[in-house]
Amino acid sequence: MQKGFYIALMAVILLTGCSGQSNSSNVKEESGKGDKVIELNFWRPQAKEIEDDFYAKRIEEFNKKNEGRIKVKMEVITRGNSFAYEDKINAAVASHTLPDIVAMDGPNVANYASSDIIIPLDDYFTPEDMSDFVPSIVQQGTYQGKFYAAGLNESSVVLFYNKKIMDQYGITPPDKMENAWSWDQWYDVMKKTSKEGVFGTNMINDKGEWMTYAFEQFWISNGTDIVNKEGTKAEGFVNSPQGIEAATFLKKLADEKLFNIDPKPTEFEEGKAATKLGGPWNIPGFEDYPDLEWGITYFPKKAGGTQTAPSGSWAVGISADSKYPKESAEFLQWFTNTEGSMGMAKVISMPASRKSAFEGMSEYDNLPLRVIKEQVTTVSNARPVTPAYPVLTQKFAEALTDIMMGADVTKSLNNVAKTYDEEYERNFAE
Amino acid sequence: MEATRVVQPKSETVSLGRQKRRERLVGYSFITPATLLLLLFLILPFVLAISFGFTKFNLLRPDKIQFIGLENYKTLFQDSLFYKSLWNTLYFTAIVVPVQCTVALILALLINNKLKLRNIYRIAYFSPVVTSMTVISILWISLYNPNEGLINSALNFLGISNQPFLRSASQAMNSIIFMSVWQAAGYQMMIFLAGLQGIPKDLYEASAIDGANKFKQLRYITIPSLYNVIVFVVTITTIQAVKLFIQPYIMTNGGPENSTRTLALLIYQQGFQFRNAGYASAISVVFFVLVVLISFSIKRFFKDR
Numbered sequence: 001m002q003k004g005f006y007i008a009l010m011a012v013i014l015l016t017g018c019s020g021q022s023n024s025s026n027v028k029e030e031s032g033k034g035d036k037v038i039e040l041n042f043w044r045p046q047a048k049e050i051e052d053d054f055y056a057k058r059i060e061e062f063n064k065k066n067e068g069r070i071k072v073k074m075e076v077i078t079r080g081n082s083f084a085y086e087d088k089i090n091a092a093v094a095s096h097t098l099p100d101i102v103a104m105d106g107p108n109v110a111n112y113a114s115s116d117i118i119i120p121l122d123d124y125f126t127p128e129d130m131s132d133f134v135p136s137i138v139q140q141g142t143y144q145g146k147f148y149a150a151g152l153n154e155s156s157v158v159l160f161y162n163k164k165i166m167d168q169y170g171i172t173p174p175d176k177m178e179n180a181w182s183w184d185q186w187y188d189v190m191k192k193t194s195k196e197g198v199f200g201t202n203m204i205n206d207k208g209e210w211m212t213y214a215f216e217q218f219w220i221s222n223g224t225d226i227v228n229k230e231g232t233k234a235e236g237f238v239n240s241p242q243g244i245e246a247a248t249f250l251k252k253l254a255d256e257k258l259f260n261i262d263p264k265p266t267e268f269e270e271g272k273a274a275t276k277l278g279g280p281w282n283i284p285g286f287e288d289y290p291d292l293e294w295g296i297t298y299f300p301k302k303a304g305g306t307q308t309a310p311s312g313s314w315a316v317g318i319s320a321d322s323k324y325p326k327e328s329a330e331f332l333q334w335f336t337n338t339e340g341s342m343g344m345a346k347v348i349s350m351p352a353s354r355k356s357a358f359e360g361m362s363e364y365d366n367l368p369l370r371v372i373k374e375q376v377t378t379v380s381n382a383r384p385v386t387p388a389y390p391v392l393t394q395k396f397a398e399a400l401t402d403i404m405m406g407a408d409v410t411k412s413l414n415n416v417a418k419t420y421d422e423e424y425e426r427n428f429a430e
Numbered sequence: 431m432e433a434t435r436v437v438q439p440k441s442e443t444v445s446l447g448r449q450k451r452r453e454r455l456v457g458y459s460f461i462t463p464a465t466l467l468l469l470l471f472l473i474l475p476f477v478l479a480i481s482f483g484f485t486k487f488n489l490l491r492p493d494k495i496q497f498i499g500l501e502n503y504k505t506l507f508q509d510s511l512f513y514k515s516l517w518n519t520l521y522f523t524a525i526v527v528p529v530q531c532t533v534a535l536i537l538a539l540l541i542n543n544k545l546k547l548r549n550i551y552r553i554a555y556f557s558p559v560v561t562s563m564t565v566i567s568i569l570w571i572s573l574y575n576p577n578e579g580l581i582n583s584a585l586n587f588l589g590i591s592n593q594p595f596l597r598s599a600s601q602a603m604n605s606i607i608f609m610s611v612w613q614a615a616g617y618q619m620m621i622f623l624a625g626l627q628g629i630p631k632d633l634y635e636a637s638a639i640d641g642a643n644k645f646k647q648l649r650y651i652t653i654p655s656l657y658n659v660i661v662f663v664v665t666i667t668t669i670q671a672v673k674l675f676i677q678p679y680i681m682t683n684g685g686p687e688n689s690t691r692t693l694a695l696l697i698y699q700q701g702f703q704f705r706n707a708g709y710a711s712a713i714s715v716v717f718f719v720l721v722v723l724i725s726f727s728i729k730r731f732f733k734d735r
Contacts, residue, residue: 087702090489090490090702090705093489093490093492094489094492111490112490115488115490115491117490207683207685208683257577260577260578261576261577261597262571262572262575262576262577262597264578390703390704390705391704394699394703394704398683398684398685398688401683401685401686402599402685402686402687405594405597405598405599405685405686406594406598406599406686407599407686407687412687423704426486426505427486427488427706
């Protein structure tokens, strides 16, 4: 008796514990009319409060517009450490409990698309939409010729400089893209300014995704990339002669201690770095340092090479589990329209993802923000689009960090190429 | 007559049997929750890990699990990173276990004396243990900062130039070892302290009368009396050391040049970051065998004495 009772009890506990709620679409019977309201779920990672509020406000607006027809419910998921959100998606994939609409970091788009977790959106976005998105947004959202995820905002990396330090040494940073500093000119600036507790630059945001996000551009500027265009091969790209030259340049900066490998987050703000590779997200923090006089110039390029800058940001797609792809797409299209892109840019000072949004914001027509607009709309490059991106970015970041700490350039880059190609061969080759 | 004689003992057996059965049922019902939970969260995942070890399993494609036999193990034994991680794990364990246990014992002996402010020392030694390892790791990153860290400032004061610590392949693992010993020794110290206080005072008094000095007392009374405590401490320290994960994950991410990549970190990276759940399962099976082997050899080592 008792045994049976306990087993039954445990079974009940386990079953209720495991089943949980399905996150996919629900259809609710509207009591009065008998019309069906389609309820869509939307997951995104937690961000700064003003960004979260902006999302909530936009969704409320959409729900009001579509009252009695579609209702979007947003679930904000904490990121904890940087991968908690991705872990949650992985788990939801395994149990088929993905929401209808799901936000993802740009470089993950290909990974999710190749695993059939998200669906193509080509049928839902008009050609006008597609040409209005800045090119890098289309690039990061496209996998094997299909468009999978749209972004609200872009990102960019620029070179901030400390005006007082520049004046002290009589340096005038360029304010036109064609005059952008070359690596060697930037090196000379660092060499001049790096003394008495001041570093020539501050360029280590973190030793993870940042390394790929910011420094892949050195490969691109030198006429190569870290993988081929199709994303199938790293050998001969990441470790090409041009790639080795790019890494050797970065190693030289490290060897001559022109930057701090473990910088304080506010090194530049405190006047302890003459320049800083950073993004628009840094600007609000500068305001806490009234003594800091800062300016913006372009991402340094290889002399005679390509002018380029990093890009990529969080994008939103529709899960393959969704029962209402059409309604989800309707929401997505509205959500990422000019108004949304502009509103977001105003709230978090990240550049907009649509060209039309920039037109409505005059602050981007003048220095310093003009530099960001120019980079985003003309020379930005998204990170490689490949289903094996997690391996690529981890291994590349590890290798580059090692190189900056003194490891052999060729050996480290060869290892990235070998690991990536083996991984691709094993898991993704057709 | 014949019948009653047979029935009598039979009914006794029946009631006895019923009693026993009831007791057994009560027993089972007590262990049921624990057994079920163990089955669900320990045995089942373990069996799954073994079976996933024979498959190609992308974490994002649970619908496309592919049986590939011993392929993962073949890759594994040709993977130089696996050997490097194995070596790092063994190196860390081989240094940390003796050093940490000795430090803990010395600390315990020190604060077992009737010092003034004894409780303050106890709190000082024990407080790192109750602090989260993640917090401590972040704190020590700035202590170890190669340019402006506190430790380098102290070294400069002594006339030694800046050391790279975590940012050099030759010093990173030793830096993690030093910090790990500092963090965890307080825990073993508390266990040793409890053991020390269980040693009868008269043993020391008797030996003092016989002319034993402090060192001889330590050698012939304290350490033999602590034997069981030592076995326990060495075993848990070893198991903890083999699982080294948080410190390299936070402080170095396995670098530089994989000098701090441990097996636990390798499993995490393969399984969760690269999403190769099959390959990661194969590594964890090997890892499990390793932990069992180490535990057995510790047991064997102490049994032989």
